[in-house]
Amino acid sequence: MVVDGGSIITPKGFSAGGLHCGLKKTERHDIGAIVCEVVATAAAVYTTSVFQAAPLKVTRESLVDGKLRAIVVNSGNANACTGQQGEADAYAMRAEMARQLGVAEKDVAVASTGVIGELLKMDCVQSGIEALPLRLRQDEGGAEDFTQAILTTDLVKKEACVSVVVDGKDVIIAGAAKGSGMIHPNMATMLAFMTTDANIDQAALQQLMRQATDLTFNMITVDGDTSTNDMLVSMASGLAGNQALDSSHPDWAAFAKAFTYVCQKLAMAIARDGEGATRLVEVVVHGAVSDHSARVIAKTVVGSSLVKTAVFGADANWGRIIAAVGRAGEPVNPDQVDVQLGAISVLEGSRPVAFDEEAALVYLKGDTVRIFVDLHGGEGQATAWGCDLTYDYVRINAAYRT
Amino acid sequence: MVVDGGSIITPKGFSAGGLHCGLKKTERHDIGAIVCEVVATAAAVYTTSVFQAAPLKVTRESLVDGKLRAIVVNSGNANACTGQQGEADAYAMRAEMARQLGVAEKDVAVASTGVIGELLKMDCVQSGIEALPLRLRQDEGGAEDFTQAILTTDLVKKEACVSVVVDGKDVIIAGAAKGSGMIHPNMATMLAFMTTDANIDQAALQQLMRQATDLTFNMITVDGDTSTNDMLVSMASGLAGNQALDSSHPDWAAFAKAFTYVCQKLAMAIARDGEGATRLVEVVVHGAVSDHSARVIAKTVVGSSLVKTAVFGADANWGRIIAAVGRAGEPVNPDQVDVQLGAISVLEGSRPVAFDEEAALVYLKGDTVRIFVDLHGGEGQATAWGCDLTYDYVRINAAYRT
Numbered sequence: 158m159v160v161d162g163g164s165i166i167t168p169k170g171f172s173a174g175g176l177h178c179g180l181k182k183t184e185r186h187d188i189g190a191i192v193c194e195v196v197a198t199a200a201a202v203y204t205t206s207v208f209q210a211a212p213l214k215v216t217r218e219s220l221v222d223g224k225l226r227a228i229v230v231n232s233g234n235a236n237a238c239t240g241q242q243g244e245a246d247a248y249a250m251r252a253e254m255a256r257q258l259g260v261a262e263k264d265v266a267v268a269s270t271g272v273i274g275e276l277l278k279m280d281c282v283q284s285g286i287e288a289l290p291l292r293l294r295q296d297e298g299g300a301e302d303f304t305q306a307i308l309t310t311d312l313v314k315k316e317a318c319v320s321v322v323v324d325g326k327d328v329i330i331a332g333a334a335k336g337s338g339m340i341h342p343n344m345a346t347m348l349a350f351m352t353t354d355a356n357i358d359q360a361a362l363q364q365l366m367r368q369a370t371d372l373t374f375n376m377i378t379v380d381g382d383t384s385t386n387d388m389l390v391s392m393a394s395g396l397a398g399n400q401a402l403d404s405s406h407p408d409w410a411a412f413a414k415a416f417t418y419v420c421q422k423l424a425m426a427i428a429r430d431g432e433g434a435t436r437l438v439e440v441v442v443h444g445a446v447s448d449h450s451a452r453v454i455a456k457t458v459v460g461s462s463l464v465k466t467a468v469f470g471a472d473a474n475w476g477r478i479i480a481a482v483g484r485a486g487e488p489v490n491p492d493q494v495d496v497q498l499g500a501i502s503v504l505e506g507s508r509p510v511a512f513d514e515e516a517a518l519v520y521l522k523g524d525t526v527r528i529f530v531d532l533h534g535g536e537g538q539a540t541a542w543g544c545d546l547t548y549d550y551v552r553i554n555a556a557y558r559t
Numbered sequence: 560m561v562v563d564g565g566s567i568i569t570p571k572g573f574s575a576g577g578l579h580c581g582l583k584k585t586e587r588h589d590i591g592a593i594v595c596e597v598v599a600t601a602a603a604v605y606t607t608s609v610f611q612a613a614p615l616k617v618t619r620e621s622l623v624d625g626k627l628r629a630i631v632v633n634s635g636n637a638n639a640c641t642g643q644q645g646e647a648d649a650y651a652m653r654a655e656m657a658r659q660l661g662v663a664e665k666d667v668a669v670a671s672t673g674v675i676g677e678l679l680k681m682d683c684v685q686s687g688i689e690a691l692p693l694r695l696r697q698d699e700g701g702a703e704d705f706t707q708a709i710l711t712t713d714l715v716k717k718e719a720c721v722s723v724v725v726d727g728k729d730v731i732i733a734g735a736a737k738g739s740g741m742i743h744p745n746m747a748t749m750l751a752f753m754t755t756d757a758n759i760d761q762a763a764l765q766q767l768m769r770q771a772t773d774l775t776f777n778m779i780t781v782d783g784d785t786s787t788n789d790m791l792v793s794m795a796s797g798l799a800g801n802q803a804l805d806s807s808h809p810d811w812a813a814f815a816k817a818f819t820y821v822c823q824k825l826a827m828a829i830a831r832d833g834e835g836a837t838r839l840v841e842v843v844v845h846g847a848v849s850d851h852s853a854r855v856i857a858k859t860v861v862g863s864s865l866v867k868t869a870v871f872g873a874d875a876n877w878g879r880i881i882a883a884v885g886r887a888g889e890p891v892n893p894d895q896v897d898v899q900l901g902a903i904s905v906l907e908g909s910r911p912v913a914f915d916e917e918a919a920l921v922y923l924k925g926d927t928v929r930i931f932v933d934l935h936g937g938e939g940q941a942t943a944w945g946c947d948l949t950y951d952y953v954r955i956n957a958a959y960r961t
Contacts, residue, residue: 240910477741
């Protein structure tokens, strides 16, 4: 089901590319595009921040008809809080990309990520977009250039690719994402882009994205801060040749599961690459009064600065886990909570368990730390992902802009 | 109005003391008491965490009749998540203190702060309480010993004292507090203790505490984590000789203002002494649709890890302030927001203002950083306090328990 070495160009019909145009101070790629050779069925979810960056407005407009041919993305500058000039710049990015590709403006989406409140250097953007068509490739090199072009403080690229059988045909679903700081998505995420060659009903795609986002991108946090530029955009080329997917299709469940899997892989990759992070933290809550309640509690625990610093220090300080559960604002019976760190039980029925501190230290020094909380209060469950809070997080953010 | 050198023993009728009994690893004081020579009118507010520590249960019981003679407090161990043994230990602390002072058990409140999930060393507590009566003093030395005995990771003691005229008589209001980490009070605070010699109706005192707490202790955050042990307890000796205060008393407004001032001074002192902090951050929001809305926004900004690290780095990154305002979940018109750092305007009508980066750097390197946000959307206003997020916060919390 997982396509080894797969990327956003693996689904039929897609090419991608990226290059350095001068928006980043270093020579790293800072502008890129994904292009579909046919008109793709498309959908997007956006940040809930009241300050939505200019490119989100432009992308919303392009997506009114649920169709896209291309997405152009720059990093190094978020084009957020930039007023009317910022909007004009986002429209200009769209227009230039459409002109270069010979497609309608309304078939191009625009995304930006980077510093807030500075105007885009449009000469750089212009020259970058002019050079992009020659850099678009339908091979791994093109996908690599694109995934590099969307990164900011990220250390690694994030991508995922799976295949699923629909109507007896192989359908591919792939995604690429960026995100490392200002990560606390709410009904959307940092920048993420998905491609599939599935033939799928637009409304079904939009609904699936919302559902999958709630379980994946909306369940990660690095620092509790929601970006002005969060956006997830999907394009479906339909070239796999399956009957149009919607929730009445017999293979819908398999497709939805595969789609959600890609979202989850990208979300976990963002959490693991959180600014300064040394460890991925996964918090699994069972026994809540509802799934919603479990989600709130899981996100509260994984977002606690005190839990995050304890994980960084490999300190089995379960008192901080309990403190986070207790302040989440959700119904919890304080006398019947179990907590496990990996396979090590540290609290049963809200009573401390004598555990092997040495074994806990070894476990907490691992690459991934799993915290299990069972509230014994119902059937609700959820999983959230985050990372530890380290000296490097402070270093990176104490002088990001300067 | 401010009483220079005043402390919790300045109001008539109070003595205090503290000593080292062995709960802290170093020779710092770890148990203390405040005692009133008459039966004081008393009230308390508590953490909203569902995990309330054992001493809170005992204190609630003592306060059923709204009267207290004494408060006994230990640091170094929170006696939280300690089950039935923890409750028995808290009752034993109360009983022993009552016996030593020759007062009724129900007239003694108990508070604890420190590590969660470990049983109290009751031999230390016992010997400490036995030694306390001889250490109680009606002078600054006694207050100093008490304020030291309640500290954990705090670097400095926190106290405040004011006088206000009621019925032509000088009434003194004083307070002491501790708190440095796990600070995000919600309807209560970290440990804080207030004394006054005012004659005051118990219901009026309780209501005033709730109101003052909402404007002060509930408006600070260090790390977004609400403690299991938060508690504010006030004792009023009545020895000032004024007519009983309630909201119909002609001097009520002056008294309430003075009381709130003491709460605010203590709350600001806790924020300034936040774990690892180098600067106090004050966020003032105007023009929100309501005071409640302004409070939510002010607390969101002051609690943002990205704002906190930017302040640490003296980086005038107003984009992070806007990002926090935008995700607060409150009504905001995204086109008419002003932001000032001290006297330096950086955003007007949501448009960036060209400002003197050098002047901003100098301002942000100061001891106190004030962030003003005007939403131009109504009459709501609020002030919140916090601190910067530094390497030392990570260092302190990566290995707190070990």
